[in-house]
Amino acid sequence: MKHYTSIHDIDDINSWIEDAKALKKDPLKHLELGRNKTLGLLFFNSSLRTRLSTQKAALNLGMNPIVMNVSGDAWGIEFGDGTVMNGNTAEHIKEAAAVISQYCDVIAVRAFPTLTDKAKDESEEVLNAFKKYASVPLVNMESATGHPLQALTDAITISEYKKKDRPKVVLSWAPHIKALPHAVANSFTQAMQKMDVDFVITNPKGYNLSPDIVGDTPVIHNQEEALKDADFVYVKNWSSYEDYGKVVNTDPNWMITKEKIGDAKFMHCLPVRRNVIVEDAVLDSDSSIVIQQANNRTYAAQLVLKKILENA
Numbered sequence: 021m022k023h024y025t026s027i028h029d030i031d032d033i034n035s036w037i038e039d040a041k042a043l044k045k046d047p048l049k050h051l052e053l054g055r056n057k058t059l060g061l062l063f064f065n066s067s068l069r070t071r072l073s074t075q076k077a078a079l080n081l082g083m084n085p086i087v088m089n090v091s092g093d094a095w096g097i098e099f100g101d102g103t104v105m106n107g108n109t110a111e112h113i114k115e116a117a118a119v120i121s122q123y124c125d126v127i128a129v130r131a132f133p134t135l136t137d138k139a140k141d142e143s144e145e146v147l148n149a150f151k152k153y154a155s156v157p158l159v160n161m162e163s164a165t166g167h168p169l170q171a172l173t174d175a176i177t178i179s180e181y182k183k184k185d186r187p188k189v190v191l192s193w194a195p196h197i198k199a200l201p202h203a204v205a206n207s208f209t210q211a212m213q214k215m216d217v218d219f220v221i222t223n224p225k226g227y228n229l230s231p232d233i234v235g236d237t238p239v240i241h242n243q244e245e246a247l248k249d250a251d252f253v254y255v256k257n258w259s260s261y262e263d264y265g266k267v268v269n270t271d272p273n274w275m276i277t278k279e280k281i282g283d284a285k286f287m288h289c290l291p292v293r294r295n296v297i298v299e300d301a302v303l304d305s306d307s308s309i310v311i312q313q314a315n316n317r318t319y320a321a322q323l324v325l326k327k328i329l330e331n332a
């Protein structure tokens with residue numbers, strides 16, 4: 021594997037899950053693999069888990085991570101081809117990516133969508149520009165349309181906590197005051213479609229994810245019906261895809277409560293807004309596995325970096 025930019029870069033999800041569990045048992049086993057290799061982490065947006073767990077993963081492989089907050093700290097980067105750069109951007113991605121490639125053996129990028137320009141977001145302008153102009157492997161740390169490190173984490177976590185061969189997994193939309201990206205929900209959906217699970221999505225009308233992502237997965241607009249007999253409830257807000265980037269529903273009845281969760285496990289990528297997305301009683305109970313889920317971010321990232329280093 022050269023790059024890890026989408027969940028489709030996983031050839032066999034079950035073998036990846038087993039490999040990640042092995043790394044979790046013995047995280048320092050491959051400390052020599054990354055010796056004298058540099059991982060550059062570039063953040064266009066905020067992060068807690070991705071920023072720390074990906075550095076931790078690199079350190080576990082003996083790599084040297086270097087981090088930059090691109091927005092704010094670096095020169096404004098121009099992505100347009102042939103642009104007359106007499107505006108706010110001082111440096112073109114062609115130079116920026118080529119220069120960073122000389123300092124780093126692997127580059128990891130976080131770049132959220134605009135949520136105003138669907139075509140631009142779906143073209144993955146920032147991620148694909150790094151892929152095109154960098155000369156080293158690229159890792160997606162959440163792009164406009166996908167968060168494959170999170171989805172691999174989620175697959176590992178479900179595998180660890182499942183009590184039956186084919187658990188029922190529900191992806192439930194939840195309310196939020198802001199317009200949020202589709203990336204987490206998209207990649208989670210794609211990961212569940214690759215796993216042996218009974219997977220359904222529940223969201224209000226007007227909130228269906230891209231048909232290209234949903235495919236044959238059932239979408240149920242009645243949350244109560246969808247949650248019936250669930251083993252895992254994966255909760256996430258996303259803005260409307262149809263009315264692109266808009267908040268068209270803030271109905272608090274979509275919040276996950278103790279009553280709704282029943283015997284299921286509660287999952288969320290974090291950060292999560294308490295008593296908006298999910299009530300305290302769920303997060304503060306044994307139903308919630310969000311902390312254990314976040315721990316698996318390290319081993320998902322470590323597996324991805326290991327595969328890239330082995331291929332280099």
Ligand SMILES: NCCC[C@H](NC(=O)CCC(=O)O)C(=O)O
Nearest residue numbers: 162198200201203204289290291
């Ligand atoms: N990386 C995990 C989620 C990141 C982002 N959440 C957020 O922006 C939450 C912001 C807030 O709650 O104000 C998202 O939904 O894609």
Ligand SMILES: NC(=O)OP(=O)(O)O
Nearest residue numbers: 067068069070289290
């Ligand atoms: N889940 C996740 O990606 O968290 P951060 O945004 O804090 O990195």
